[in-house]
Amino acid sequence: MRLFSLTWAFALATLAIAAPSITRRSNLVVHEKRAQEPRDWVLTRRLEPSAVLPMRFGLTQSNLHKVEEMLMSVSHPSSPTYGQHFTAKEIVDTFAPSTDTIERVVEWLTDSGIDRSRLKLSKSKGWIEVDATVEEAETLINAEYHVYTHPETGAQQIGCHSYSVPEDIREHIDLIKPTVHFLHRVPTPNQLRKRSFERPSTHIKQGPKLKADTSPLATVPQDLSTCDEEITLDCLRALYSIDYTPVSTDTNTFGILEFTPQAFLQSDLDMFFANFSPSQVGTAPILISIDGGVDQTDDTGFDFNGESDLDLQYAFGLTNPQPILLLQTGDLVEGASFDNWLDAVDASFCTFEGGDDPTQDGIYPDPLPGGFNGPASCGILTPPFVTSTSYGQDEASVTAAYAQRQCTEYAKLGMLGTTVLYSSGDDGVAGGGGVCLDGNGQPARRGGVQFNPDFPVTCPFVTGVGATQINPGSTVNDPEGACEQVIFSGGGFSNFFEMPDYQATAVTSFLTNHPPPFTGEQFNNSGVARGFPDLSANGLVHVLRCSVAGEFELVFGTSCSSPVVGSMITLINDARIAAGKGPVGFINPAIYTDEFQAAFNDITTGGNQGCGTPGFTATEGWDPVTGVGTPNLSKLMPLFLALP
Ligand SMILES: *[C@@H]1O[C@H](CO)[C@@H](O)[C@H](O)[C@H]1NC(C)=O
C-alpha cells in the first residue's frame, strides 16, 4: 500500500479518542461531491465510528475576486501597467486567508463541540487540522465514511460520497480532507512500473502517439519538399517565420516539465542534433529535480522516452543557444502530478488550502521503500518565464474545488510573468483514451455522448495549445488544417470554468456565426463557458531515437505543439529582454485582440472528431479546434516588442 493507505492505516490503528458529542448545524449545504464513482474498487464496509481521521479544513484565500483583475492588469495590452509583474511576496500577502475566515471556521468547529485545544492552524494559515473520530466527522459534515477495497491487490482506502458545511461557512472553506477525493488508480508502484503504458498517476495522460502503420523513415529529409510527411526544424521555421537567434540567454529562462518515469536519452538528443542542428551535439538540459525527479535510464522505449525526447529536441532546436530547464517531477516510486511542480515554484502553494491531494498528487516525502525521502520540493525554483507541459487529465476526473485551486495558482504564475502552456489533448472532443461522459458527467464505458474536456487546459489562466498539420500534398506555403492524422486536437468548452472576458468576443462570434450542430447534451453551450484551445501549432513531427536502432519515428500530438509555441514565446522574451523589457507572461489577453490576431495564421479546415461526432469544425476566427490559429513569429514578435 502506498502513502495514502499508510497514512490511513496509521490513523485507523490509533485508539479512539474519547469523543465528546458533536452537534450538527442545521443549515448544512453540500460542499463537494465525488467527481467520479469508483470503478475498480469495491465498497467493503462502513468505517468504524471510533476510528480517527486526520481532518484538514482548507481555508478560502482572501481577495480571490481580484485574481483575474490583477492578472489582466499586467497582461492586457491596453492596461497601463502591462508587464509590471507582481513579486512573489505581493502575491502571498494578497491572497493569504483572512483572520475573519480563520475565526469563522474555528467558531463553527468549537460551537459544534470540538475543543479549541484540539485545533491546529498551519504555519501558512492555509488550513486548520484536527484529529477527529469518524463519528465526529460524520456528524459535523454530514458524511458517511466507507472502506473501499481493490480486489486484485487488497489495497484499501476510505472516503465519503459527499459532504456538507453550514451555508454561512461555505465561503470560508475551500475543501475538506479526507473526504470525496478518491484515488482511482491502483496503488502498487512495482506493478505500475512494469506496465509500460501506465504512469504512476494514471489520471495524467501523455502524448505523443506513435504512428503504427508506417515503418521508420529511411532517410533524413534535407529540404522542405516533404514537410507534409515529416516535419523538421526547418519546416517549422518556414511555417511560422521563425528567424531569430537568441542573445539574452543568460537572463532568459525556458522550462520543460516532465513527469518521472518519462525521461530523455542524451543519445537520442545527440542523434537528433547531429542530423538537424549539428552545433548542439552534446547539449543537455539543466536538470531541476522536483520531489526526487530523476532522468531514469532503466526503462527505455517510446513510452518512457517519446515525450521527453520530443519536447527537448524541438525546444533546443528552435531556441538554440538558449539553455533549457528540465523540470523533472516525481520520484520513481510514487510519481507526481501538476500540484507538485506548482509547489516547487511557489512555497506557499505547498500547504495552501490544505496542500496536495493524495488522490491526485504525489505526497512527499515519500515513505514507500525506495521513495524520495524529502523534504518536499517547496519553492525551490523561480518559475521560468515560459513552461511547456504536454500532459493533461480529464477535467471530469477532478473535483471543481481541486481544479479551481490549481487554476488560481496558474493565475499567480501569470502575475509573476510566466507563460504557462498546456497541450489541449489528443482525442478531439473526447477525453483520454476516447472516453466520453454520460448524462451525469461520469465517464461512460461506451456510447457516452457528452464531450469530455481536458484539464488543466480548461483553466482560463493557462494557454492551451492545439494541433495542426500540413495537409497531405500541401507545402509550408499553404494554409495548415487542424490535425486529423492519428490524433485530433483537443478542444471544446469547460464544464467547470466560466468564459474569461479576454475571449468573450471571439467565442461569442464563433457560437453565433458558426453554431455547432450540437446541443447542451454534448457540451456547455450556454455561451458563458471557457472555450479552448487558445492557439495551435503543428502536431505532426518526428523524433529521433537511437534506442530503436537510430531511426526516425513519426509522432503525433498536441505534445509536439506545446514546446513549439513555448519556443516561439521564449524567442519573443529574448528580444524583449534585449530591449530592456520583461517577459510577456500570460499571453491570452493579448492574442485575442484584433491587433494580435492578425499575427496568426487562421486555421479554417479540419475538425476534432470524437464521441461519435465529427466534433467542432475549424473556421474563420477563433474556434474550439485550433484557437486563434498558428503564430507567425515575424509578425507576433514586433507586436509584443512594442508593448511596454
Ligand atoms: C455552463 O457553464 C456556465 C459557466 O461556467 C455555468 O454557469 C453553467 O452552470 C453551465 N451549465 C451547465 C448546464 O453545466
Ligand SMILES: *[C@@H]1O[C@H](CO)[C@@H](O)[C@H](O)[C@H]1NC(C)=O
Ligand atoms: C508571416 O509574416 C511575414 C511578414 O512579416 C510574411 O512575409 C509571411 O508571408 C507570413 N507567413 C505566412 C505563412 O503568412
